[in-house]
Amino acid sequence: MKEFAKYFGVIVMLIGVALLVIPFLTGATNNTSLIIGLLLVVEGMLGHIFINNMKKGSKLSNIIWAIILLFIPYLLFFFFKKKAYSEEEMAVYN
Secondary structure, three states, X not given: OHHHHHOHHHHHHHHHHHHHHHHHHHOOOOHHHHHHHHHHHHHXXXXXXXXXXXXXXXXXXXXXXXXXXXXXXXXXXXXHHHXXXXXXXXXXXX
């Protein structure tokens, strides 16, 4: 689970890329699928940065990340960040 948690952002990005590629290959592209695919790619990239950022962060930085990632994805990425790194690993970087 620990290795999976570190790469959850990349998995979200790949799902976004699949949502961009599949409609293109079938010839059924529309703006909705493009927007959802783009949103997942961007959220996955930012989520990967958030998860692999070893700094624990203050309340202010967590609020800023919640605004950037949107609130629900932030909670999901925060859960995977806690699963990816133990408190000892986080303490080394803080």
